[in-house]
Amino acid sequence: MNTENKGSDKLEMIAQQSFTAYPEMYKIVDFLNRTLKEKQIIFGLTKTKDGKMTISIYET
Template structure:
């Protein structure tokens, strides 16, 4: 079996971080991120949600 390696010139679907914002924990914030991902994918934007310490962080990415 061959090992497959990629370098930066071969990357497809690369995500570039545009911005992040921290919020107080909210159990419904994932619904906002899901809504944004579904409705803005044609604009090559992607949103992520993570929990760090006692805060939730929304990240905005531009997809290639």
């Protein structure tokens, strides 16, 4: 993680959305992370116990 611009190791969440689980969603998140890393945007994906997924968008 590049922290030169902000001087902090903290990520700031800018959006989060839950939805029905999609088995290959991790491929989309990986694509977005590789494509937008220079824009200092990071995507996270979690799967909950109730079978939903949550995508989070962070700014570094």
